Amino acid sequence: xxxxxxxxxxxxxxxxxxxxxxxxxxxxxxxxxxxxxxxxxxxxxxxxxxxxxxxxxxxxxxxxxxxxxxxxxxxxxxxxxxxxxxxxxxxxxxxxxxxxxxxxxxxxxxxxxxxxxxxxxxxxxxxxxxxxxxxxxxxxxxxxxxxxxxxxxxxxxxxxxxxxx
Amino acid sequence: xxxxxxxxxxxxxxxxxxxxxxxxxxxxxxxxxxxxxxxxxxxxxxxxxxxxxxxxxxxxxxxxxxxxxxxxxxxxxxxxxxxxxxxxxxxxxxxxxxxxxxxxxxxxxxxxxxxxxxxxxxxxxxxxxxxxxxxxxxxxxxxxxxxxxxxxxxxxxxxxxxxxxxxxxxxxxxxxxxxxxxxxxxxxxxxxxxxxxxxxxxxxxxxxxxxxxxxxxxxxxxxxxxxxxxxxxxxxxxxxxxxxxxxxxxxxxxxxxxxxxxxxxxxxxxxxxxxxxxxxxxxxxxxxxxxxxxxxxxxxxxxxxxxxxxxxxxxxxxxxxxxxxxxxxxxxxxxxxxxxxxxxxxxxxxxx
Numbered sequence: 001x002x003x004x005x006x007x008x009x010x011x012x013x014x015x016x017x018x019x020x021x022x023x024x025x026x027x028x029x030x031x032x033x034x035x036x037x038x039x040x041x042x043x044x045x046x047x048x049x050x051x052x053x054x055x056x057x058x059x060x061x062x063x064x065x066x067x068x069x070x071x072x073x074x075x076x077x078x079x080x081x082x083x084x085x086x087x088x089x090x091x092x093x094x095x096x097x098x099x100x101x102x103x104x105x106x107x108x109x110x111x112x113x114x115x116x117x118x119x120x121x122x123x124x125x126x127x128x129x130x131x132x133x134x135x136x137x138x139x140x141x142x143x144x145x146x147x148x149x150x151x152x153x154x155x156x157x158x159x160x161x162x163x164x165x
Numbered sequence: 166x167x168x169x170x171x172x173x174x175x176x177x178x179x180x181x182x183x184x185x186x187x188x189x190x191x192x193x194x195x196x197x198x199x200x201x202x203x204x205x206x207x208x209x210x211x212x213x214x215x216x217x218x219x220x221x222x223x224x225x226x227x228x229x230x231x232x233x234x235x236x237x238x239x240x241x242x243x244x245x246x247x248x249x250x251x252x253x254x255x256x257x258x259x260x261x262x263x264x265x266x267x268x269x270x271x272x273x274x275x276x277x278x279x280x281x282x283x284x285x286x287x288x289x290x291x292x293x294x295x296x297x298x299x300x301x302x303x304x305x306x307x308x309x310x311x312x313x314x315x316x317x318x319x320x321x322x323x324x325x326x327x328x329x330x331x332x333x334x335x336x337x338x339x340x341x342x343x344x345x346x347x348x349x350x351x352x353x354x355x356x357x358x359x360x361x362x363x364x365x366x367x368x369x370x371x372x373x374x375x376x377x378x379x380x381x382x383x384x385x386x387x388x389x390x391x392x393x394x395x396x397x398x399x400x401x402x403x404x405x406x407x408x409x410x411x412x413x414x415x416x417x418x419x420x421x422x423x424x425x426x427x428x429x430x431x432x433x434x435x436x437x438x439x440x441x442x443x444x445x446x447x448x449x450x451x452x453x454x455x456x457x458x459x460x461x462x463x464x465x466x467x468x469x470x471x472x473x474x475x476x477x478x479x480x481x482x483x484x485x486x487x488x489x490x491x492x493x494x495x496x497x498x499x500x501x502x503x504x505x506x507x508x509x510x511x512x513x514x515x516x517x
Contacts, residue, residue: 001170021169022168024199044200045200058270063196065212068192068214070173118241118245126501126502
């Protein structure tokens, strides 16, 4: 049995046919569409390395069946920059040393973009840390990550103000 | 993961018909189910995907003032619904104390109610577990069981229910609406879960194919909004299941407590309503000694199921402290660390 699904990934539409319903969204991205920026860490929803945005919301792609997401709009780390211009969250992670080995970083950045869109943390570092607790960093770059998220949030809200002015 | 058939029904009736087949399972977000399937803990032959069903993702206020939450409402959406969280702040606090932001964005109301225990022996397919394989025994008995049940357990099973959401729901007399092959049912949340007894594999009163449609909170549950909290002790600050948690609510009348509600999490295989303790509080003036007396009543029947006697005293302290926090008033905004003992409102007692 095959399963036709339609997905929009980083603004590009995909008509796909799955030969197996077990394929997770993570494995679809990495193994079949070769978008390997999204990382497989624990594969059990505990580390956050596989975080992507689905219809604008951050989720763990390892615990999502691709076939169930028929019609969804997906944003991965490959889709956040504009050409050579980094997304403000990417730039902030570099500016604040928000990583060491970099393995968790795509998930951290997608989670941070999701957190900023949710708009619940404000400029409170404790709320940012709590909101980012689903992303583990075994290098322990948490201090830089928190600073990067707070900084990027300011940059993005300034950009928003300019856009609406 | 085993292979399975997959269907995506367009109507509730089609979903129920499909899921009435033996060894089928409903798939919502899958945040617990896929984890279990990857570990070989559950091996359904058919997944019935309910995520595309219409009309199950609404948060409504019914004409009688009760709140009705569709089974597919995501945990994060419910917690951040301004009107709902204003009327039922302990429910919002419990939701936001659970899992991670990513999981809360995906996980559904119905799925939260039906999530399975996190007992390590249930997850480890090499271990004996009467819940996973009836009759095989219980390796948690005599095993690493410091986090296991202290109330309502049996020789067959000492696992706990991991849900935070269900604790304030039990406290507030929530009702689960289901639809099955025969008829729609309304089941009190307290009666929805079964204690392990001799059949720990049967966790709820749901019949084959029966689907959770919605959860309802009665209008009078909102009368506690000014003095209610969820308090959750866990082994790390965030993103951890409860060792012990408590949802409490007080309806104050002048200097005294008109009505109190208490439910505990992490202590039994179901959210544990403590009615005797509620009775201790009714008509009394709030105070630390009274709260401790109520907490003792809540845990009066508790007994350790292994090396977890500490959970009984811990639960007493969590109940007493939660009552103190509730008496001090529901905060206008949830603390940065929802339900955390490290995030008390300014001026609240740090120890009771």
